[in-house]
Amino acid sequence: MDFGVKGKVVIVTGGATGIGRAIAQTFHDEGAIVIINGRTQSKLDSACAEIGERAYGVVADLRNAKGAADLFEFAKAHGSVEFLVNNIGVFDVNDFFEVSDDRWVEYFDHNIMTSVRISRLVLRDMLDRNSGSIVFIASEAAIRSIGNMVPYSTTKSAMLGLSRSLSELTRGTDVRVTSYMPGTTATESVMGYFEGLAKDQGTTVEAALKDFYRDVQPGNLPQKLIDPTMHGRGVLQLATNAAMNGVCHRADGGTIRSIFG
Incomplete structure (x- = not known):
């Protein structure tokens, strides 16, 4: 099946490892030009060598505006950004009563603001071109609120709200914004x-x-x-399905007992 991504540019933030790496690999295997970012060039180089010849990595820390701008400019040098996958995120198991204010801020900066900073640049360009698709990688923890992962669950819930709100900005265009909720992978x-x-x-x-x-x-x-490669396939399908906008796709193995999503 041709998903229509051949020769098109996709940014997968934090795409050197984990689910992001699987997504980057799937897009590359379908012919896309894949751009990933991270904070260590050697790690990026190693990941790109394994992903394939159309994979490129740039050191860009999205916890600040300069990093987002660096990533966007690097990607644009390879063509218009047709797809953005906001994948960066952190998690740990913790005691709510012991989590400091500073750690809460770190969670929001990693799990929300990294996506805000790069989406602000990419979405504007997509709307100007009237073409493009953004996918936010959330988590089943966004709905299945977890008591020993309160900052993680909270920020992933916020990501669902961010995704849906941005989709409202695409009304009447060919640009789409969606979210994807993987289960434990x-x-x-x-x-x-x-x-x-x-x-x-x-x-x-x-x-x-x-x-x-x-x-x-x-x-x-x-x-x-869940095998990470399954999420690569799922995100590719979501990103390229013109009928899906403003929605959240669940891929949690049925952990959340619901007939919706």
């Missing part, structure tokens, strides 16, 4: 969490995962972590 960071949990409990990763799905996510139907 077998990324490097998630696997590291379960490896640490298993070590602390004196058990295996497999046993820790079994307990997790029994006690924390009993609604998850596969009862296993």
Whole structure:
């Protein structure tokens, strides 16, 4: 199936690892020109070499306006940005009562403001050209509010609101803004969490995962972590489907018990 991305430029923020890397790989495999950013050139170079010949990386920290501008200008040098995937995000398990104000600010800067800064530039250009698609990578935690991940859940909920609000700016145009909610996925960071949990409990990763799905996510139907490549396919389809605007696509393995989404 031709998704119509061949030769078109896609920015995948934080695309060197995890879900972002899987999304970058999928777009590249379909013929797109892929731009990823990060804070370490060697890490970007390694990721781009593995993704393929049309992958390019630039050191750009989206926690400040200059980083967003650097990423946008670098991408534009390869052509008009047709797709933007806002993927940057941080998470950890924490005690709400122990999370400092500074840490809350860090969460909002990583999980919300990085997307605001680059979307402000890319969306204006898309509207001027009357063409383009933006996808925000949220999380099932945005709806399944998690007590030991309060800052993460809160900022991912805010991301859904940001995405829907920006979609209102596209009314009557061929530009679209959507969001995507992955469930717990077998990324490097998630696997590291379960490896640490298993070590602390004196058990295996497999046993820790079994307990997790029994006690924390009993609604998850596969009862296993999601392969990141599945999200690459899902985001590609969402980004290129002209019938989808202002919507949130769930890919959580059925963890959220709802007939909607």
